[in-house]
Amino acid sequence: MSRSGNRPLVADRRYKTPAGGGRAAPPSKPKLPAKPRKKRAPRRRGISGWIAAFFGLIVRIIWGFTWRVGAVVALVVGLATGYFYAQLPPLGDMLDARARGSVTLLDRDEKVFAWRGETFGGSTSAGTVSTYLHDAVVATEDKRYYWHYGISPRGIASAVRINMREGRGPLEGNGGSTITQQVAKLLCLGVPYDSATWKSEADYEADCRRGGLMRKIREMPYAFALETKYSKEEILTIYFNRAYLGAGARGFGAAAQRYFGKSAGDVNPAEAAMLAGLLKAPSTFAPTNNLKRAQDRAAVVLGLMREQGYVTQAAYDDAIASPATLSQAAEARAGGYFADWVMGEGPDFLTRDTTEDVIMRTTLDQRLQAAAEGALRDVFTAKLSEGSLAEAAVIVMSADGAVRAMVGGRNPAPPGSFNRATMAMRQTGSAFKPFVYAAAMDLGYTPADYVEDAPLTINVPGSGPYSPRNYTNKYLGLITLTKALEESVNTSAVRISEAVGRDVVRKVAEDFGIRSDLAAGPALALGASESSLLEMTGAYAGILNGGSSVRPYGLIDLRLQGDSAPLLGQDGGIGERVITEESAQYLTYMMHMVVEEGTGTRARLQGREAAGKTGTTSAARDAWFIGFTADYVAGVWMGYDDNTPLRGVTGGGLPAEIWHEVMLRVHEGLPARPLPMLVPEARLPPGQPYRDQPAQTYIEPQVQDQQMQPPPQDDLADRILQEVLGIFGGN
Structure with a gap:
């Protein structure tokens, strides 16, 4: 039955059928109204919160700055490292980058004893x-x-x-x-x-x-x-x-x-x-x-x-x-004074300023060097008062001028120090007298000839009277030339010099190697001129070798390291003949008597012949002993660097003792050999009065414009002149 106006009893369709047929889409879900959001109440920061926030900000700033700077630094360091890396050479080029070379010095046995420059x-x-x-x-x-x-x-x-x-x-x-x-x-x-x-x-x-x-x-x-x-x-x-x-x-x-x-x-x-x-x-x-x-x-x-x-x-x-x-x-402290000296023997571009490594063979004998150093040290320790500033120098050489040892001062010194053996120019005193007698021997005199030892005054034009006096202020009268040299008699030496001629004496000394400016007046005979120990020792070597000149040398040859051929050879040795061999042998005999009976007895060597000469200058500012055996020549000088006079020291004292000690050590293990000397036939018996013997030759000066007259008495001006001219040459 139909109920009009009432809803049908069947369920409603859930979906509408779309137009044109088919199943209708489900209806959209109705939207629920949004719930209103709850607003949070503003949070209140405490003081600690603000501090934390502040430091957090600082940390963030620092971190930001740091990592950026670090990145920049890392980049710069990386670039710099790369730049340096690209410039680095192979390893072999990095090992020796010296701008200058070095000099290695070898002794006579080819053993290293010194270096100069930077050695590699x-x-x-x-x-x-x-x-x-x-x-x-x-x-x-x-x-x-x-x-x-x-x-x-x-x-x-x-x-x-x-x-x-x-x-x-x-x-x-x-x-x-x-x-x-x-x-x-x-x-x-x-x-x-x-x-x-x-x-x-x-x-x-x-x-x-x-x-x-x-x-x-x-x-x-x-x-x-x-x-x-x-x-x-x-x-x-x-x-x-x-x-x-x-x-x-x-x-x-x-x-x-x-x-x-x-x-x-x-x-x-x-x-x-x-x-x-x-x-x-x-x-x-x-x-x-x-x-x-x-x-x-x-x-x-x-x-x-x-x-x-x-x-x-x-x-x-x-x-x-x-x-x-x-x-x-x-x-040996890098060769000391000898090394310094021998470096000057070669050209600077191969020695002091070399850009290559150089090898120098030298004449040095390290055994003799140690002997000379030890002898000087021991004598000074035993004989000098503590605190003394006196200095000394020693040279030992062979007869051909080859320097075997050199001591330039009493204490070892670093390279470049003042070398008293080669640099100090000092008055020679009576150590010069052998050249006066050498000139006489070469002119035909003999050691047995006679000369007067008596007061003497020579009138020197332009200078006035010159009156040499003996160190002892005593006079011996008529004596042989041997005796005159034995006792280092001043008046006799001047008489001989004037007799043979000063120019002749000067020429003989210069030819033997004395290069300094020699005195022009009669004081020449008494060593008023200056010279170095090296020159004087070399000149005495000329007497030992038979009368030929000598140029002292220390360099044998010089070559670049690794090369066999030398670039430079020996520059020195025996030169021209100066006096005859007979004259040299006569003079050697006279100097032997200086050591045996005269002023040099402290230098005497037991069982070995020696010859030499003492020397003491005006006011004892310098004291010398130079002499030789058949094997070696040695020279000793002693004094103060500031020319202060020595007290109680003469050439026959400490210098002779140093020479004696040096030569004792130098000759250890060497057989004794006789000196090459010639004994005169007319030698007078020892102790017999010389003035009672007939003279073979009597030497008297005959020089133009000079007059013989007695010495003035108590003449103050004359004494001052004598001091200035250095005429009080000692023994």
Whole structure:
């Protein structure tokens, strides 16, 4: 039944049928009204919150700044490292960059005794040096060397802490440099030496070694470049070859030779520790300057090696008990005065200013050098009062002028010191008289001829009267020439000089090698002129060799290292004949009698013939003894550098004693040989009055414009003139 107006009893369709048929889409879900959001109440910050926020902001700013700056720095360092890396040469070019060469001096037996300039011992690698030396350097200079990349932040921090604790600036003093950084300094960060920029190599190296913050900053990329370019062992090789180790030694190869006379591969633990200890302060710890200080420093290095396990306890104990000592050549303090002198024998471009490494063979005999030095030292110690400033010089040479030993002062001195044997020009006094008698012998006189010893006055035009007096103020009358020389009689020497002619005497002395300006007046005969010990000893060598001139020499030859052909040969030796051989032999006999019976008896050598002559100048400012045996000639000078008169010293005193002691040691082991002398036939018997004997020849001066007259009495002006002219020549 239908109920109109009422809803049908079937369920409503859920979906409407779309137009055109098909199932209708479901109706959209009705949207619920949005719930209103609850607003949060504003949070109140406490004081701690504000502080935290502030510091957080600061941290963010700093971090932002830091990483940006760090990135820039890293970029700059990387670019700088790359720049330096591109400039680094092959390893072989880094080992020896000296601007000048060196000179190695060999003695007569071709053994090294001295060096000049900066010597380079040849390329030394980290693999060829002694293991002890390798480890000593690492232990001392950079114990973390194999664990860092050129820079050690821990080392720098430690150095800053030490500097601050000791009251210095953070980068003053201890710099905390690694070995790599030290190599960077040695290489001067790649800047080559330029003579137009630096006055000398020393200034250049000082500039390279300077410290400071900016220098450290520049070192960093260079160190990184070194670590990138070379291995650790190659960097050590550069270090071993370029480090300066005192006494002119560049590199450990040169230093090992300089101090110990061996290669760097053969040094023992004690020697290795001493070499490594030099790196801290080469001049201060050089064993040639102070051996004890060098040994103390080496003990510190040995302690570091022991702590780091590089040596055993037994090796450590042995090295401490037997510290390193110097070689014989090193003990000679680089050849001393002889080395300085012989360097002047060659041209400067091959010696003092050489750019090559040069080898010089010389005449030096190291045994004789030690004998001369020891004799002088012992006599001065025994005979001179403590604190005396008196000086002395000694020369020993062969008859041909080859210098075998040279002592230029009583104490050893560093290279370049004043050499009294070659540089000091001093009045010769009676040591000049043999040349007066040489002239007489060459003119036909003999040692048995006679001369008067009596007061004498010579009127010298333009100067007035000249009256020589004897040292003893006594006169012997008519005496032989031998006696006149034995007793060093002044009046007789002047008479002989005037008789033969001053020009002849001057010519003989000059031809024998006295180069100085000789006096023109009669005081010439008494040694009023100046000369050096080298000249005088060389002139006496001419008497020994039979009357020929001698030019003292020390250089045998000079060659470049590695070359067999010499560039320069001997420049000196026996020259032209000056007097006849017979004259030289007569004169040798007269000088032998000086030692046997005259003023030089303190120089007498038991069982060995010797000849010589004493010399004491006006007011005893200089004292000499020069003489010879059949084997060697030796000269001794003694005085003060400031010309202060000697007290109680004459040529026949201390100089004769020094000569005696020198020659005793020089002739050790040599057989005695007779002197080449000629004994005159008419020699008078000893002790017989000379004036009672008939004269073979009587020498009397016959010089124009000179008059013989008695000496003036108490003439003050004359005495002053005598002092000025140096006419009180002594014995």
